[in-house]
Amino acid sequence: MSATLEFNQMLMSNAEFLKPFAITLTRDTESAKDLFQETLFRALANKDKYNVGTNIKAWLYTIMRNIFINNYRRKSKQNVIFDNSPNDFLLNYRQPTTTNAAVSNLNMKEVQQAIFHLPEIFKNPFLLYFDGYKYHEIADMLQEPLGTIKSRIHFARKLLKSYIQRY
Structure with missing residues (x-):
């Protein structure tokens, strides 16, 4: 049996497990499809x-999760809300606002x-x-395992949250 045919059969025999996960992510039947x-x-x-030999379900779940996340990010960058009023207006909800430049500069500093105060091991990946x-x-650049990079970035975020005081 060819590798392509074997892969296709493995894919189809594991595909059904993805449907409930898709519904869980999207909470909408059509979007899940x-x-x-x-x-x-x-x-x-x-x-x-x-x-070959790795867990195909986990591989498929990862692909699905990444597609969902990327689609979510893409939609959130559009900054548009659909208003279901009879006139079907598209509203740009990111209206320009006036900010206090001094406060913004202080927050950025x-x-x-x-x-700057993060330990080097967390600072570089972050x-x-x-x-x-x-x-x-990042994992390729720093020649570290992917899981290590993810956990270092996660830990860097936690440290930053503890460092930064909210007023």
């Missing part, structure tokens, strides 16, 4: 990245100082993440 289909498409498109790098890119 879309997420399910996108996950299967991505799995097929990236079958060369699947390591406080954040920068807190980041700054890379803050600059927009993905976890796997």
Whole structure:
């Protein structure tokens, strides 16, 4: 049996387990169907990245979760709310506001100082993440396991929260 056929059979025999997870993530049947289909498409498109012998369910769950998170981020960046009034207005909810520049500068200085005081082991991965790098890119750059990078960034966030005082 070819590797492609074997992968496809393994994928289809494990695909049903994704449906409840998709509904849990989206809380909407139609969105869950879309997420399910996108996950299967991505799995097929990236079958060369699947390591034979590893847990395919976990691999599929990870793909689904990442698609969901990326879609959520994309939607949140659009900054648009759909108003279900009879006229179907699109409202931009990020209206310009007046900010106090002095307070903003103080808050930014406080954040920068807190980041500066992070231990080096947490500071480097956090700054890379803050600059927009993905976890796997940071892991490659720092030549550390992915889980280690995720936990260091998580711990850096916790430390920053404890350093920064809310007024």
